[in-house]
Amino acid sequence: MxxxxxxxxxxxxxxxxxxxxxxxxxxxxxxxxxxxxxxxxxxxxxxxxxxxxxxxxxxxxxxxxxxxxxxxxxxxxxxxxxxxxxxxxxxxxxxxxxxxxxxxxxxxxxxxxxxxxxxxxxxxxxxxxxxxxxxxxxxxxxxxxxxxxxxxxxxxxxxxxxxxxxxxxxxxxxxxxxxxxxxxxxxxxGNITEYLHFAGKNAGSVVLHSFKAGLAENMVPESATAVISGAKNLQVALEKFVAEHVDKNLRFDLNEEDGKATITIYGKSAHGAMPEKGVNGATYLTLFLNQFDFADGAAAFIKVGSEKLLEDHEGEKLGIAYVDDLMGNTSMNAGVWSFDEATEGKIALNFRFPQGNSPERMQEILQKLDGVVEVELSKHLHTxxxxxxxxxxxxxxxxxxxxxxxxxxxxxxxxxxxxxxxxxxxxxxxxxxxxxxxxxxxxxxxxxxxxxxxxxxxxxxxxxxxxx
Structure with missing residues (x-):
């Protein structure tokens, strides 16, 4: 002793x-x-x-x-x-x-x-x-x-x-x-990142030129920035949007020049293993953009963000939720986002999953999402x-x-x-x-x-x- x-x-x-x-x-x-x-x-x-x-x-x-x-x-x-x-x-x-x-x-x-x-x-x-x-x-x-x-x-x-x-x-x-x-x-x-790929196409009256959010797959994106054209009265719309979500303490920046608008929404960062502790700026920016007339890959990218990923940290809206008696639930962080009108859109979903769930099961379900052209698994897997x-x-x-x-x-x-x-x-x-x-x-x-x-x-x- x-x-x-x-x-x-x-x-x-x-x-x-x-x-x-x-x-x-x-x-x-x-x-x-x-x-x-x-x-x-x-x-x-x-x-x-x-x-x-x-x-x-x-x-x-x-x-x-x-x-x-x-x-x-x-x-x-x-x-x-x-x-x-x-x-x-x-x-x-x-x-x-x-x-x-x-x-x-x-x-x-x-x-x-x-x-x-x-x-x-x-x-x-x-x-x-x-x-x-x-x-x-x-x-x-x-x-x-x-x-x-x-x-x-x-x-x-x-x-x-x-x-x-x-x-x-x-x-x-x-x-x-x-x-x-x-x-x-x-x-x-277990830990795996699954990448949702979208076509980088636009055909609506409002165009998504680019979208960028996230510093790392295991961090909740504090902010997200989109460059769009064709939308009107953005200042008023953004003020109304932030007021409607006052409980999230959102902030925004808006810069309009040469027919294009650059919009940034600010939320709150957190560790990707506990995404519920943050406010994902990317999901809220897609929620704001979802009111406009986007089409093709741009619309699919925005709809998945606003309708499937917003305030859903266990993948229930996606259909991938899974709970194990010993290890608990599956958690999900939409950590890194990108969209380029000339190439593609991409969202990195970082999953922490219990025994009984698997990357392949989630991949199969995600591939059925409207507008998702491919679901790619990261090479980095922890069981x-x-x-x-x-x-x-x-x-x-x-x-x-x-x-x-x-x-x-x-x-x-x-x-x-x-x-x-x-x-x-x-x-x-x-x-x-x-x-x-x-x-x-x-x-x-x-x-x-x-x-x-x-x-x-x-x-x-x-x-x-x-x-x-």
């Missing part, structure tokens, strides 16, 4: 932890494929964040390995079994609506504001310091620990595909990802994942959580996807506490500073209990 006061050990390292975290948060590590190359597979930002993290580990005496700027890892300790800890350093795009620079971290009223503070640089650094406490105290362990950091978690997991293909070591035997919430995430729904409560990994992590919080632990199954599911015996564990506001993927993302330190203490004891 350990007598280490992990909370006190974290207290001694608070300043160092925050200094390292601030340095990582200052790096805009959102994917940037426009500037990607062989040395920067997801753009310069994710690479820079990986370099910075591995420099911290080397400073502290770990022997690191960088897998061609996709993923980095280091190992600590000896043993026949390996405990894996898997975090990520990439972030979703900052988007608009911030009260401060998203890449210049600020502490206000006890909260640390920055893109990545909560997802996932804050928790990853807390976990790193937890392991470092065991190393600095030279605590005897019977298992090897492998700390892995990825750079493409938010947009495709190509980092981990590369890692598993090129890593010369066997996979960890069990482990966790500090990229969700306490007490534990031991079940995750449903579950580790039972009886597994010692789960029971140990819940015990540590209960000890540190005084709260009762319980199992949770989510629609979000974490790196925990990469291991057959893998879960997600923290770092968001019960009652803590979830600001992941939103403007003004923040993490309460004290909860970063509290999580670090929990992680330290958890690693000790799993590897002692």
């Amino acid at each position: 350990t007598t280490i006061d992990f909370t006190a050990e974290v207290e001694k390292r608070k300043d160092a932890l925050m200094a390292d975290l601030f340095n990582l948060l200052r790096i805009n590590s959102a994917m940037d494929m426009e500037h990607a190359d062989a040395e920067n597979p997801f753009g310069p930002g994710p690479r820079k964040a990986l370099d910075a993290f591995l420099e911290i580990a080397e400073r502290d005496g770990y022997k690191t390995k960088n897998y061609d700027n996709y993923v980095g890892h280091f190992e600590y300790g000896e043993g026949d079994e390996t405990l894996g800890i898997i975090g990520h350093l990439d972030v979703v795009p900052a988007g608009s609506g911030w009260d401060s620079n998203p890449f210049e971290p600020e502490i206000r009223e006890g909260n640390l504001y920055a893109r990545g503070a909560s997802d996932d640089k804050g928790p990853t650094v807390a976990c790193y310091y937890a392991l470092n406490i065991l190393k600095e105290l030279n605590v005897p362990l019977s298992k090897k620990i492998r700390f892995i950091v990825g750079t493409n978690e938010e947009t495709g997991w190509a980092d981990m595909d590369y890692y598993f293909e090129h890593c010369e070591l066997p996979l960890p035997d069990f482990g966790f990802s500090p990229d969700a919430e306490f007490p534990i995430i031991n079940g995750e729904k 449903p994942h579950y580790v039972p409560m009886s597994d010692p990994l789960v029971s140990t992590l819940i015990d540590v959580y209960e000890k540190h919080t005084g709260l009762k632990g319980y199992e949770t199954i989510i629609g979000g996807g974490t790196f925990g599911r990469l291991l057959e015996r893998g879960v997600a564990y923290g770092a968001m506490f019960e009652g803590e506001q979830d600001t992941m993927h939103q403007a003004n993302e923040f993490k309460p500073v004290e909860n970063i330190f509290k999580a670090a203490a929990i992680y330290a004891e958890a690693i000790y209990e799993l590897a002692k």
